[in-house]
Amino acid sequence: MYSNIKELLILTEKENKSLSEIILLNEIELSERNKEEILDDMWLRYEVMVNSANKALFESADSEGNLIAGIASNHYNYIKKSESICGSLINMAMARALSCSEVNASMGKICAMPTAGSCGIVPAVIISVAEEKNKTKEEILKALLVSSGIGAVITKNATVSGAEGGCQAECGVAAAMAAAGAVELYGGTPQMAAEACGLALINVMGLICDPIGGLVQIPCAQRNASQAVNALLSADLALAGMKCRIPTDEIIEAMYRVGKKLPMELRETALGGIAATKTGKMLGNFCDKY
Amino acid sequence: MNISIFQVAGPVMIGPSSSHTAGAVRLARTASRLVNYEFDYVTFGLHASFAETGTGHGTDKALVAGVLGLMEDDENIINAFYLADKRNLRYKFYKINLEGMHENSVKITFYKGDKQLGIVCGSSIGGGEITINQIDGYKTEIRDEYPTLFIRQRDKEGIISFITSILSEYKINIATMKVSRMKKKENAACVIELDEKIPEEIIYRLEQNRDIYSVNTINM
Numbered sequence: 001m002y003s004n005i006k007e008l009l010i011l012t013e014k015e016n017k018s019l020s021e022i023i024l025l026n027e028i029e030l031s032e033r034n035k036e037e038i039l040d041d042m043w044l045r046y047e048v049m050v051n052s053a054n055k056a057l058f059e060s061a062d063s064e065g066n067l068i069a070g071i072a073s074n075h076y077n078y079i080k081k082s083e084s085i086c087g088s089l090i091n092m093a094m095a096r097a098l099s100c101s102e103v104n105a106s107m108g109k110i111c112a113m114p115t116a117g118s119c120g121i122v123p124a125v126i127i128s129v130a131e132e133k134n135k136t137k138e139e140i141l142k143a144l145l146v147s148s149g150i151g152a153v154i155t156k157n158a159t160v161s162g163a164e165g166g167c168q169a170e171c172g173v174a175a176a177m178a179a180a181g182a183v184e185l186y187g188g189t190p191q192m193a194a195e196a197c198g199l200a201l202i203n204v205m206g207l208i209c210d211p212i213g214g215l216v217q218i219p220c221a222q223r224n225a226s227q228a229v230n231a232l233l234s235a236d237l238a239l240a241g242m243k244c245r246i247p248t249d250e251i252i253e254a255m256y257r258v259g260k261k262l263p264m265e266l267r268e269t270a271l272g273g274i275a276a277t278k279t280g281k282m283l284g285n286f287c288d289k290y
Numbered sequence: 291m292n293i294s295i296f297q298v299a300g301p302v303m304i305g306p307s308s309s310h311t312a313g314a315v316r317l318a319r320t321a322s323r324l325v326n327y328e329f330d331y332v333t334f335g336l337h338a339s340f341a342e343t344g345t346g347h348g349t350d351k352a353l354v355a356g357v358l359g360l361m362e363d364d365e366n367i368i369n370a371f372y373l374a375d376k377r378n379l380r381y382k383f384y385k386i387n388l389e390g391m392h393e394n395s396v397k398i399t400f401y402k403g404d405k406q407l408g409i410v411c412g413s414s415i416g417g418g419e420i421t422i423n424q425i426d427g428y429k430t431e432i433r434d435e436y437p438t439l440f441i442r443q444r445d446k447e448g449i450i451s452f453i454t455s456i457l458s459e460y461k462i463n464i465a466t467m468k469v470s471r472m473k474k475k476e477n478a479a480c481v482i483e484l485d486e487k488i489p490e491e492i493i494y495r496l497e498q499n500r501d502i503y504s505v506n507t508i509n510m
Contacts, residue, residue, distance in 0.1 A: 002291055026291050041296065048302045065346050104305030107348045107368040114298045116308050144299065151298035152291055160298075161416070177298070214343040216306040 001026070005153055005194050005248040012190045019180075019190045020142035023149030042144050043137070048111040049100070049123035056099035061106035067283060068217045069106065072099035075225075086229075089132050093232060094225040097124035101221035114151045114160040114173060117216045120224035121174035122147050122181060125231045129185050139185060147181035150197050157249070158256035162209035163268040165259025171220075171227040172204035172255065178231035179238070188239050196231075196238035198248040201255050203230050208266035210273025213284025219274060301418055304367045309394050310340070310347035313414030315367060318356025318398060320422060320434045321410035326506045327400045329407055330379060332357055335386035335397035340414075344383075353396060354381050362418060391423065428470050428479040436465050436483040438508045444501040445471045445478035453480070453502075456495055462486045477503075 002008040002022070011022050027038050055061065056072035075095040078084065084091045100120030104110045113122045126147070130140050154160060154173050162170040179196035188196075204227065212218045244251065265272035274280050303312040322329075334353050336344055344350055348368070355370035358377065366373060374381060388395050392413035400407040411424040412432075422432040425440065432438055443449045450469060457464060463485040471478035488507050496505045 023291075023295065027295050030292065030294055031296075042299065045296075045299050045302060107304050107306070107311070107351070109302065109363055109365050110305050111302045112300055112308060116303065116305050116312075119305070145295065148295035148299040149291075152293040152295055155298060156291065156293050213346060215346040 003153075004157060005150075005197070005252070008149075008153065009190050009194055018142070018184075019149065019193055020145040020184060023145045023152075026149075027145075039141055042141055042148075045111045046126075046140065046144060048109060049113065049119075050127060052100045052103040052108065052110045052119070053096035053123045053127055054099060055108065056102035057095055061102045061108055065215075066102075066106050066217070067212070067215070068098075068102055068221045070102075071221060072096075072102045089128055090229055090232060092131075093124045093128040093228045096127055097121055097224040097228040098221055100124065101217075101224045105215070105217045105221070113147075114155065114177065115162070115170050117162060117211075117220050118170045118174035118224065118227070120221075121171060121227045121231060122178045124224070124228040125178035125182050125235075126185065128228075129182050129232075133186070135185055143181040143185040146184040146193055147177040150180045150193070151177040154252055158252050159259060165256060166207060166262045166267055167209040167223055168201070168204045168207040168255055169259050170209065171223040172201055172207060174224075175204060175227035175231040175234070176200040178228065179234040182231060182235035183238055186235065186239060188235075192238045194248045195242065195244055196235045198244040198246065198251045199234035199237050199242065200227075200230050201248075201251045202244060202246075203234060205255060206258050208262060208273050209268040210266060210275040210280075211268065211270055212275045212280045214268070214270040214275075215284070218283075302363045303418065304348075304352075304363060304365065307347045308418045309414045309416050310344065310349045311352045311367070312362040312418040313394065313416070313420055314340070314349045314352035314396070315356040315360060315362045315364075316418060316434060317396065317412045317414050317420045317422070318353045319359060319361075320356075320420060320432065320508060321398050321412060322357045322359070322400070323508050324422060324425060324432065324438075324440045324506050325400060325408045325410060326504075327402070327407040329357075329400040329402055331381070331401040331403070332379065333382045333384065333399045333401070335384055335388070335399070337386055337388040337391055337395040337397070338393035340394050340396055341385045350383055353398075354379075357381075357398070392421075395423075425479070427472060430470075430481050431466075431468060432481055432483075432508075434508060437486065437488050437510050439482040439484065439488060440479065440506045441482070441496065442477065442479045442503040444503070445473070445475050446501055449478075449499070449501050450480065452499060453482070453496065456492055457482070457484070460489060460492060462488070462492075
């Protein structure tokens with residue numbers, strides 16, 4: 001059994017199994033469900049992710065009090081019409097992340113991954129890499145197992161709540177999960193997946209949670225897009241053989257400690273960061289109060 | 291690892307917030323099932339964060355959707371006000387201070403016409419989890435995690451053992467149980483969380499006892 005990344009990696013070596021196999025076996029034991037039931041359940045969730053990643057690309061999810069209506073379709077149109085700086089993979093990943101955030105903000109259906117506020121990052125990365133590399137359903141499921149298995153380890157040893165640990169704990173952890181999943185999807189080793197997870201967290205260490213008006217919109221949608229890119233680049237760095245030097249478990253612990261040190265104003269209270277700017281406060285005041 | 295991958299990959303829900311939206315739907319739905327009133331008017335007293343950032347998170351729509359019986363992942367939550375109109379359900383929101391309660395809390399009052407039927411207070415405690423803290427003045431601790439019985443009975447010796455003996459007859463294990471009363475020898479209530487689903491037959495048999503006033507259930 002495992003309770004951190006190191007133990008998870010030791011198990012893959014000892015049992016000569018992949019990360020996704022170890023995570024699946026653990027889930028079978030924990031939930032008392034069989035492999036097929038678990039994979040079917042995961043696929044249903046993936047379908048929700050795909051729908052939310054596509055929906056706002058084509059129609060703006062306009063609704064009352066939505067400050068981010070139209071951002072996903074705007075970005076998608078940009079990719080279709082212009083030569084972008086970052087190219088299609090990164091831009092499509094960003095558009096998909098924005099779509100999930102927009103759907104979430106407009107009371108549409110999403111799958112929290114690990115939270116509702118960060119629900120765009122893992123879908124954006126997994127869908128975009130799978131599409132680029134023509135990956136099969138089986139391979140996608142393995143990547144999702146790795147992403148959520150890594151997320152479970154971080155949940156156990158740190159936090160995935162913005163109110164507790166800032167944005168680094170929500171969107172940052174989602175990027176770490178997505179990076180590990182992308183490495184799995186690309187055929188990297190368990191060690192590379194762990195490095196990708198660590199690299200993504202290093203890249204985002206200290207990021208505060210400062211939603212305008214306390215709403216899951218700005219900068220949450222933009223952070224979903226940027227953390228999807230963080231996940232992709234962290235996966236590439238790890239696949240190229242980069243080592244973090246700091247063990248992943250220690251990085252997770254550091255993230256947790258930094259989160260605990262963040263003052264209350266910078267943890268989802270809308271009292272700091274961009275939420276506390278003059279314009280941020282003005283935008284945040286639009287919502288009717290009883 | 292004792293944390294499920296589906297605690298990370300999920301829940302599938304209607305956004306934007308697991309506590310202000312998904313939790314609010316679940317809270318209101320659980321409340322209305324526990325009292326099972328035939329209501330046509332309901333008021334929601336919004337406490338602290340539910341009142342302050344509720345509108346932007348769709349907490350108002352989520353609460354109405356909940357009393358209409360919708361689930362957390364129902365895409366009709368956004369149309370809750372329209373659905374309520376269609377079913378002739380009236381509703382009202384107001385701000386309230388519920389001393390000592392979690393900041394995402396609500397006081398739900400059910401009415402039929404002008405007549406007040408009952409009051410339920412509860413909180414959305416994060417990640418879509420909830421607790422029901424009070425039903426018609428009885429203190430409770432219901433989390434909507436197990437099949438649950440909410441029984442109102444006369445405060446009289448032997449009633450509790452009558453209830454538990456029926457459960458044991460059907461080999462249903464009790465996870466938790468809490469009994470409270472308004473006044474000695476008068477009104478009392480109990481909340482029983484169970485490990486198994488509650489068969490209809492049990493409800494029928496409990497209702498036959500004239501010292502039992504009402505039996506309501508949440509069956510998972």
